[in-house]
Amino acid sequence: MRLSFCSPGALAEFLDPQQQVVVGVGGTARLHCCFSSSGPVASCWIHDREKVVLEGPRVCVTNTSSSSTLVLSDVLPVDVGSYSLFVCNRGGTAHWTISLRVIGHPDPPASCPFVSQLTHTSLVLSWSGPCFDGGSAITGYVVEFQRLDQSEPSDWTELANQCLNTSYRVRSGLDPQGWYHFRVRAYNAVGVSDPSEESDCIKMNTAGEPQQEVTSYVEVVPDTTHKARDHYHVHEKLGVGKFGEVYRMSHKQTGWVCAGKFYRARVSREKTAARQEIKLMKELHHPKLVQCLAAYDTSSEIVMILEYSEAGKHLMVLHGTPEFVAxxxxxxxxxxxxxxxxxxxxxxxxxxxxxxxxxxxxxxxxxxxxxxxxxxxxxxxxxxxxxxxxxxxxxxxxxxxx
Structure with a gap:
């Protein structure tokens, strides 16, 4: 610790104080500051603009003429934030801020596993990551399954324990005649989360019985002969963007409802951009992504036909800038x-x-x-x-x- 001498009327000076304290959930955080001052001092701690209570079962503050220590026991995630020590003497008020970071087990994955590309022996599971990572980055996922087509449901069995992404292709370990539930756990440097919600009951034997969980993808070849209105009724406008307008549409023969994006493609550059988007959408196959189902590319219009979301189905998202999201x-x-x-x-x-x-x-x-x-x-x-x-x-x- 370095020495510092303050002249009369000078502000208190902090001596090599802490900048950040990291502690696990349930642990004890010790925030300590030493300072030098020319005369008597008064000090207090502020947590995110609110005065720290000096009494209570979890908080203990010890003050001397040259230091102050805040000890917070049984730390909770809500305790994260900035802790500022204000030291007042005859020269005025000086302050120093210490950041408290609380880490713990992550929350469970935010959604149950969804199943796609289901065959007799394999499938693809995909899910959403946790809403809160426990204050430490998610490093992987554990995939578990439970067999249901026996006299009693089996115990949950680990299928994979080092899955680095929010999707996993199951290639082995499942009975072609079996019925299964799946669930996922997230883990970070601290430990493993509770399990996610269970998937729907999945039957591996798909012969003659199309499964609702199976996602089939069509190979889209743009129609350069017809216009979209030749095959679809165009209904109300759903939205307007910089590059086009989206309408609810229904197929004239089947009545099947979809969405149609009509591009503003008057010049060569705009047409090239529209075709690039359609090309990209044709290659994106995932149960969480809207699928491109058809496309029309004529001299007068370019239209992409997309999946339409079911009325009454709740929309949930997991993206956005943290300080702006609701x-x-x-x-x-x-x-x-x-x-x-x-x-x-x-x-x-x-x-x-x-x-x-x-x-x-x-x-x-x-x-x-x-x-x-x-x-x-x-x-x-x-x-x-x-x-x-x-x-x-x-x-x-x-x-x-x-």
Whole structure:
């Protein structure tokens, strides 16, 4: 520790303080700062702008004339964040901030395994990663199965324990006549998560019995002779983008409902871009991706026919910038237009204050603040902002999206 001498009236000076403390869930975090001061001092700890309670079963603060120590026991994920020590003497107030990172087991994968490319002896499982990685990066997944076509369901058996991606092709180990459930666990440097929800019951013997879980992919060859309206009825507009418009469509002979993307392809460059997108969509085969089912490429129009989502089916997503996503995105719950309203509230907050209401020291901390819907108007940043503007933001940043 280096020595430092303060002149009368000088601010307290911190001596080689900690910058970050990492502790596992349930462990004990010790945050310690030494300082030098020219006279009597008063000190206190602040956690994310809220004064740390100096009493309680989990918190212990010890102050001396030259140091302060905060000990937090039985650490929980909600304890992550910035812990600032403020030291006040005759010269004013100095502060130092220590970041507390809490790591633990990850949450279970956010979805049950989905099955595709099912044959008598093999299949492909795909799933969504955990909503929260435990504060430590996900390093792999464990795939398990349970056989159901016996007098009693078997115990869960490990099928693979070093799967690095959110999909896995099962090539062996399954009976062609068997019935199975599948589930997945995620793991990080700390340990393994609880299992995901179980998949639907999967029957391996598919002869004569098409399985709902099987995803069949068609080989799309663009039709250069006909127009889309020759084969489809065009109904209401579903959306408009920079490069085209999307309509709900139905096949004239079968009544089958799909979506049609009509490209704005007036010049050669736009037509080339449209054809490139269709070419790419033709090659993307995955049960979680919208599939290209047909395409029309004539001199007057270019149209791509896509799968259409079933009315009443909830949409859930697991992507977005942590400080802008709504709690239902982080929790992998159904999303709708109200979800975008939350993001608008975050944007308005940033535009008016220059600060982000949920940004933490890391993504895990940010997501924890989002799911807890913990935020406030910083008095300094919102000085001069009207009550109407603050009411507008308050109406948008609500955990209950109703």
């Amino acid at each position: 709690p239902e995105v982080v929790n992998y719950e159904p999303v709708d237009l109200a979800t975008d309203m939350w993001s608008i509230g975050v944007i308005c907050y940033i535009l008016l204050s220059g600060e982000s209401p949920f940004q933490g020291n890391c993504d895990a901390e940010t997501l924890a603040l989002v799911t807890a819907a913990q935020w406030e108007f910083n008095p300094e940043s919102f000085d001069g902002i009207t009550d109407e503007a603050k009411d507008f933001i308050s109406g948008l940043l609500r955990e209950d999206k109703r």
